[in-house]
Amino acid sequence: MGNIFIYVLLFFAVLIFLSSFFTVKQQTAVIVERFGKFLSIRHAGLQLKIPxxxxxxxxxxxxxxxxxxxxxxxxxxxxxxxxxxxxxxVVIQEKVYEAFYKLQYPHDQITSYVFDVVRAEVPKLKLDDVFERKDDIAIAVKRELNEAMATYGYDIINTLITDIDPDIQVKNAMNRINAADREKSAAEYEAEAQRIRIVAKAKAEAESKRLQGQGIADQRREIARGLVESVNVLNEVGINSQEASALIVVTQHYDTLQAIGSDTNSNLILLPNSPQAGSDMLNNMVASFSASNQVGESIKQGNLKKTATKKKNEEDHHTHDSHEHENPETE
Structure with a gap:
């Protein structure tokens, strides 16, 4: 029995000895009390206390x-x-005592201050301003918390507003407004693009018409030059201008008929289209040229007569004025 008692005492002595030592982890502070009264603050490492x-x-x-x-x-x-x-x-290392003894539930205290500041700042702002000025709200929360929590040994590192979630109906309305704005912008861009296309097309058509007109003018100028040369060649062999013009027209008529006939897919019918048609065309043209020449000669003779009459009247008037100046006493 005596040996057993000794073993028990040794066992409790070892337990008491081991309980005298304790370890403190890194970034941790331990509060040690003696008989319920604050004794010391221990930091990282192996520490000793009285069992x-x-x-x-x-x-x-x-x-x-x-x-x-x-x-x-x-x-x-x-x-x-x-x-x-x-x-x-974070807890301020120099104020571990205040953090442990002055404030029992720091999370609840911080939550209360956050509620107080946010519910004081947000009702002053419109919804759009809340999104735009969320950093200002966060700064206000941090300032208020620092002033309040520094007394209890806490330092506020940062405050962030990480989410703003409006009511679902308001969110849907905001989405519809954004969609409408985007559709409006898209319509404006499409209208501007359409306007640019129309203006570009109009300019291209105007340039095309200008070049087409210039081409037609050049073509007609060359045709007229060719006709003049052809008439001059025919005049050299004894064919007058009227006959030469008629011959050229008839030649172009048959060239046109030949071009139409060479196109197998053409459904064009030229009327009249008989061997006599060319002769009739030529006779009609000669008659037209003769009639126009006669009219032109008549107009020319009439103009000559008018000019001669006018000249004679001016000469008579001049002669009469001369006689009046030579015999003033007759009056």
Whole structure:
């Protein structure tokens, strides 16, 4: 029995000895109390305490932590939105005592301040301004939290508004507005493109017409030049201009008939189209030329007579004026 008692005492002695040592992890602080009263703050490494008398009251995480707060509030135009605010905070190493003893639930405290600031700032803004000025809201939250939490040993690293979710009906309306704006812009771009195409087409057609007219004018000029040369050649062999013109027309007539006949897919019928047609055309042309020459000669003779009469009247008037100047006493 004596040996057993000794073994038991040794066992408890070892346990007590081992309980005197404890380790603290990196980026962690341990609060040690003696008889319920604060004794010291221990940091990373192997630490020693008096068994039974000293005890570990708690551990404080010194790493940067993040708290996500979901808030539902309304904007200036009474549109309800859900906002997600992410708060990054850390315990100040020099203020571990305040962080442990002054504040029991830091997450709840931070959440309350976030609610208070967001619900004070967002109702002043319209929905579009909430999206545009979310950074300003985040700055206001950080400023308020820093002032409040520094007393409790917490430092606010950053605050971010990571999500803004309006009511589903408002979201659908915003999507319809955006779709309508995009359709309007697309219609304007399409109209501008159509206008550009129409203007370009009109300019191209105008240029085509100009070049076509110039080509026709050049063609007719060359035809007229060729006709003049042909008439001059025929005049040299004793054919007058009227007969030469008639001959050229008849030749072109038969050339046209030959060109039409060579096209196998042509359904054109030229009337009249008999051997006598060319002769009739020639006689009609000669008669027309003769009639036009006679009319031209008549007009020419009439103009000559008028000119002679006018000249005679002017001479008589001049002679009468001369006699009046030579005999003024007769009057």
């Amino acid at each position: 039974i008398i000293d005890k570990i009251a708690g551990r404080i995480n010194l790493k940067i932590q993040q708290l996500d707060v979901i808030i539902e509030t309304k904007t200036k135009e009474n549109v309800f939105v859900k906002m997600k605010v992410s708060v990054q905070f």
